[in-house]
Every structure is written in structure tokens, then in C-alpha cells.
Amino acid sequence: MKLLQNKLTILSPFIVLAVVLIFALTLAPSIQPKPTDLPIAFVNEDEGVTLPNGQTMNMGEKLAQMIQQEQENELPIKWATVKNEESVRKGLDNQSYYAALVIPKDFSEKQASLQISNPMPASVHIIVNQGMNTMASTMAGQVLNSVVDKMDETIQAQLLQGFEQQGRIITTTQAKVLASPITKVVTNVNETGTNTMNGNxxxxxxxxxxxxxxxxxxxxxxxxxxxxxxxxxxxxxxxxxxxxxxxxxxxxxxxxxxxxxxxxxxxxxxxxxxxxxxxxxxxxxxxxxxxxxxxxxxxxxxxxxxxxxxxxxxxxxxxxxxxxxxxxxxxxxxxxxxxxxxxxxxxxxxxxxxxxxxxxxxxxxxxxxxxxxxxxxxxxxxxxxxxxxxxx
Structure with missing residues (x-):
């Protein structure tokens, strides 16, 4: 048949294969994307506290050290230290960070109160820059939640070990707070809102x-x-x-x-x-x-x-x-x-x-x-x- 002898007919399988290959390559970026170096801000406003024995304690600095250790564990984060929350919010508005972790001024003071019968729960602030990119900001929020959870577990273990060594009996109120020594306050900024195709x-x-x-x-x-x-x-x-x-x-x-x-x-x-x-x-x-x-x-x-x-x-x-x-x-x-x-x-x-x-x-x-x-x-x-x- 003349059709089978035509050059285009002979080449057609290779042309089809080339088209399939080209357009299959367009799918490559979205197959199991792995984040690296997500820019996330860290703000330590903790003013520390002086304990009854005269020693000073700054839990914010200890958390900064924990974060440094987490960075060494190859988290997909590129931490940026920012001096205060006002500056970090400007950075979020300028799309410099996908999220931020803020340690408030009274963090050490409230952590120290865990030693008394009527403790005050300490909290950290997680700010998620939702509008910058839905996928990346969601990932950044999840990573920060995971980091804070690990900090929470570490501090809880240290406090319970201290109580055990001192042979102290904790109150019901202390037990409730010790169940989660660090509470998270999560805020979304530059929100995508509703009816925006899920931010897309x-x-x-x-x-x-x-x-x-x-x-x-x-x-x-x-x-x-x-x-x-x-x-x-x-x-x-x-x-x-x-x-x-x-x-x-x-x-x-x-x-x-x-x-x-x-x-x-x-x-x-x-x-x-x-x-x-x-x-x-x-x-x-x-x-x-x-x-x-x-x-x-x-x-x-x-x-x-x-x-x-x-x-x-x-x-x-x-x-x-x-x-x-x-x-x-x-x-x-x-x-x-x-x-x-x-x-x-x-x-x-x-x-x-x-x-x-x-x-x-x-x-x-x-x-x-x-x-x-x-x-x-x-x-x-x-x-x-x-x-x-x-x-x-």
C-alpha cells in the first residue's frame, strides 16, 4: 500500500512518541516536589526572668538553640532571625517569609511559674503567610507546628525530671499545664479568604x-x-x-x-x-x-x-x-x-x-x-x- 510507503506514515510513530515525551516532561516538576530552604523568620522577644535563687533564665535563648539543632537535622527551612514582631510582619507583607515563629516577652516568666502551684501556661506565636503560596505556607505552618511540638516534649521531660529529682508532688493545676507546657497561637496573615479558587x-x-x-x-x-x-x-x-x-x-x-x-x-x-x-x-x-x-x-x-x-x-x-x-x-x-x-x-x-x-x-x-x-x-x-x- 502507498500509505505504508509514505515517509510521514513511517515517521508518525516517532513523531507521536516525541510529542508524548515532550508533554510528559511537563509533569516532572509536580511529581513528589521536595521543599528546600523555605524562608521562615524566628523572633525571640523573651526578656528572661530572675529566679528566687538569683539565677537568670531565658527560655527563648534555649529555644533558639533547639531550633539550631533542628536545622542541623536537615529540616527544609532557612531560618532568618528578626529582631521583633513588628519587623517580621513587614517581612511577611513583603513576601520575605512563608511563616514566622515568635517567642513573646513573658515566655521565661510563665515557664518559671510552672514550678509553683498556680502556673501560667506559656505560649508561642506561629504566623503563617497564607497568601504568599498556598502549598509552601501550609508546609511552613506544618513544620513550625512540628518544631514547637518537639520543644514542648523536651521541656515537659525536663520539668518532670526536675520534679522527680526533688521528690515534689505536683498539683492538679500543674499537671494540666505540664501536659503541654507550650501552647501554640496560630495566626494566618494575608489570607486567601473564600471564593479565590483555594488561593489559586x-x-x-x-x-x-x-x-x-x-x-x-x-x-x-x-x-x-x-x-x-x-x-x-x-x-x-x-x-x-x-x-x-x-x-x-x-x-x-x-x-x-x-x-x-x-x-x-x-x-x-x-x-x-x-x-x-x-x-x-x-x-x-x-x-x-x-x-x-x-x-x-x-x-x-x-x-x-x-x-x-x-x-x-x-x-x-x-x-x-x-x-x-x-x-x-x-x-x-x-x-x-x-x-x-x-x-x-x-x-x-x-x-x-x-x-x-x-x-x-x-x-x-x-x-x-x-x-x-x-x-x-x-x-x-x-x-x-x-x-x-x-x-x-
């Missing part, structure tokens, strides 16, 4: 904007190809008109998507800020795709499809969960991560549209892409080709 709304909005940008770029690319011009000036005007139409399409995409998710019940902190930011992201992606198409033609589209499939699984992950390869060579180059980071700030960190890091990067991508797009009018043979179309 910033990631979920990427795909519609990305696909709309590709569609708009391709449509205007074919529209430009149908035009004819004889001078580079005409070609430049066409590129400027293409850019203007891209801005119009971006506004439709940004405000349209925001309206749709609003109707679907997604909790949007600020409609206008979200719509404007999505429009800027869409315009940035449009210019980037159009710039590639202007030089490579429609052959450049598979590049952006691959970026979509390889990038999408990484956007919901914290960088600390990625392998060095994906973190340094894939994630760091993804243009859409700036959109997701900017949306997180809008949704969970009470930010408005401003000249922050995400906006600067998106505008920089747009500016660089615009230069590349406009420079395509200098391609050799551009006006000759179009002139030929005119004469034909």
Missing part, C-alpha cells in the same frame, strides 16, 4: 490571558500579511497600527476576564486594579508573541504552546519546591510568573496597581518586544516582497 485564582487567570494573547497576535499577524506596502515607512505605520490594536485587544481581554470571574463569584478585591493589571499583562504577552511572529512567522507559535505547557505546572509551585534545573533554567525565564506574582499582591496583599517589581518586568517585556516588533520592518526584502504583491 492568580494562577488560574493566567491561561485565559495567555491564550487570548496568542489568538490576538495570530489574528493581527495574518491581517498584516494581507496588507501591501512599498516603503519602510508604510511598514512602520502598519506595525504601529498593529501595536495600537493589540492594546485595544488587551483591554478587552483584561476587563472581559475580570467581568466574567466577577460574575462567577470569584472574590476580587478591586475590579479596576485587577482589570488594568490583566490588561497590562495581556498587552505585554501580545507584543512578545507578535515580535516573534514578525521575524519567524507562524512557525513561532509552537514555542508559546510549549511555554504554556511547561510553565503552567510551575506557576502554582513555590520556587523552593522546584529542582535547581526548573528553578534556574525554566521558572526564572517565564514571563507569565510576573503576572501571577502581581495578581497575588492584588488579591492577598492589599496592593493596588503601582510601579512595583511585577509591573516593571511586564512593562520591560512589552518595551523590548515593541522594539523587536518595529525593527522587523528592517528585514531584508520586506518592501520588495510587498511591492511584488502590489504589482501582482
Amino acid at each position: 485564582a492568580p494562577v488560574a487567570l493566567f491561561q485565559p490571558i495567555w491564550m487570548a494573547s496568542i489568538a490576538g497576535s495570530v489574528l493581527l499577524f495574518f491581517s498584516i500579511k494581507k496588507l501591501s506596502w512599498t516603503t519602510r515607512r508604510d511598514a512602520l505605520i502598519a506595525r504601529l497600527a498593529q501595536t495600537f490594536m493589540g492594546a485595544v485587544l488587551a483591554l478587552f481581554a483584561g476587563f472581559g476576564l475580570t467581568s466574567i470571574i466577577d460574575l462567577l463569584g470569584v472574590n476580587i478585591p478591586s475590579f479596576v486594579d485587577t482589570a488594568l493589571f490583566l490588561s497590562v499583562a495581556s498587552f505585554s504577552f501580545f507584543l512578545m508573541i507578535s515580535a516573534v511572529l514578525s521575524w519567524m512567522g507562524i512557525r513561532g507559535i509552537p514555542l508559546f504552546v510549549l511555554i504554556l505547557f511547561f510553565g503552567a505546572p510551575l506557576l502554582s509551585m513555590a520556587p523552593e519546591f522546584m529542582s535547581p534545573f526548573y528553578k534556574d533554567w525554566v521558572y526564572s525565564w517565564l514571563p507569565m510568573r510576573f503576572m501571577v506574582e502581581g495578581l497575588r499582591e492584588l488579591f492577598f496583599f492589599h496592593q493596588a496597581v503601582n510601579w512595583n517589581g511585577s509591573m516593571v518586568m511586564l512593562v520591560s517585556i512589552a518595551a523590548g518586544s515593541f522594539i523587536i516588533l518595529v525593527s522587523s520592518v528592517l528585514k531584508p526584502g520586506t518592501t520588495v516582497q510587498q511591492s511584488a504583491k502590489t504589482s501582482a
Whole structure:
């Protein structure tokens, strides 16, 4: 049969295998991700206490030593010592830490009270930066709970051993407190809240904007190809008109998507800020795709499809969960991560549209892409080709 002798037929199994291999590789980052170096803040505000025998005790410092020992046990944490709770809360708002462990000022005083008949339970404060990344902040909270539980067990064993050596009988009140000498107060900050797709709304909005940008770029690319011009000036005007139409399409995409998710019940902190930011992201992606198409033609589209499939699984992950390869060579180059980071700030960190890091990067991508797009009018043979179309 001629079909079986056709080169494409012979190559088709290898092509199918290559496609399966490429798209199977997109699943690799999300298979058993292991966190490393999660940045967590430690604050020791404990002022210590002077015991009746004249000795001083600072349990906060002992807890700091225990934490250092835990770090040596290869916990997936990168501890950052911060001077006070006010500073750590600023760091949480600036997305410097996924969580924080705060030892209050009266911690030693309340620990010392465990020696008397009416003890006061001591507490530590765990602050979880929920909006920074759902997976990473949940993991950070779990690790801190585990660390505090181990501290609790250690202090409990030391206290009971001391009572036993002294031959003292503990009261019922002491027994209740000794069951858990350290209590945990857990607080979520920058909360994801309700109706935010379990905190994944910033990631979920990427795909519609990305696909709309590709569609708009391709449509205007074919529209430009149908035009004819004889001078580079005409070609430049066409590129400027293409850019203007891209801005119009971006506004439709940004405000349209925001309206749709609003109707679907997604909790949007600020409609206008979200719509404007999505429009800027869409315009940035449009210019980037159009710039590639202007030089490579429609052959450049598979590049952006691959970026979509390889990038999408990484956007919901914290960088600390990625392998060095994906973190340094894939994630760091993804243009859409700036959109997701900017949306997180809008949704969970009470930010408005401003000249922050995400906006600067998106505008920089747009500016660089615009230069590349406009420079395509200098391609050799551009006006000759179009002139030929005119004469034909």
C-alpha cells in the first residue's frame, strides 16, 4: 500500500512518541516536589526572668538553640532571625517569609511559674503567610507546628525530671499545664479568604490571558500579511497600527476576564486594579508573541504552546519546591510568573496597581518586544516582497 510507503506514515510513530515525551516532561516538576530552604523568620522577644535563687533564665535563648539543632537535622527551612514582631510582619507583607515563629516577652516568666502551684501556661506565636503560596505556607505552618511540638516534649521531660529529682508532688493545676507546657497561637496573615479558587485564582487567570494573547497576535499577524506596502515607512505605520490594536485587544481581554470571574463569584478585591493589571499583562504577552511572529512567522507559535505547557505546572509551585534545573533554567525565564506574582499582591496583599517589581518586568517585556516588533520592518526584502504583491 502507498500509505505504508509514505515517509510521514513511517515517521508518525516517532513523531507521536516525541510529542508524548515532550508533554510528559511537563509533569516532572509536580511529581513528589521536595521543599528546600523555605524562608521562615524566628523572633525571640523573651526578656528572661530572675529566679528566687538569683539565677537568670531565658527560655527563648534555649529555644533558639533547639531550633539550631533542628536545622542541623536537615529540616527544609532557612531560618532568618528578626529582631521583633513588628519587623517580621513587614517581612511577611513583603513576601520575605512563608511563616514566622515568635517567642513573646513573658515566655521565661510563665515557664518559671510552672514550678509553683498556680502556673501560667506559656505560649508561642506561629504566623503563617497564607497568601504568599498556598502549598509552601501550609508546609511552613506544618513544620513550625512540628518544631514547637518537639520543644514542648523536651521541656515537659525536663520539668518532670526536675520534679522527680526533688521528690515534689505536683498539683492538679500543674499537671494540666505540664501536659503541654507550650501552647501554640496560630495566626494566618494575608489570607486567601473564600471564593479565590483555594488561593489559586492568580494562577488560574493566567491561561485565559495567555491564550487570548496568542489568538490576538495570530489574528493581527495574518491581517498584516494581507496588507501591501512599498516603503519602510508604510511598514512602520502598519506595525504601529498593529501595536495600537493589540492594546485595544488587551483591554478587552483584561476587563472581559475580570467581568466574567466577577460574575462567577470569584472574590476580587478591586475590579479596576485587577482589570488594568490583566490588561497590562495581556498587552505585554501580545507584543512578545507578535515580535516573534514578525521575524519567524507562524512557525513561532509552537514555542508559546510549549511555554504554556511547561510553565503552567510551575506557576502554582513555590520556587523552593522546584529542582535547581526548573528553578534556574525554566521558572526564572517565564514571563507569565510576573503576572501571577502581581495578581497575588492584588488579591492577598492589599496592593493596588503601582510601579512595583511585577509591573516593571511586564512593562520591560512589552518595551523590548515593541522594539523587536518595529525593527522587523528592517528585514531584508520586506518592501520588495510587498511591492511584488502590489504589482501582482
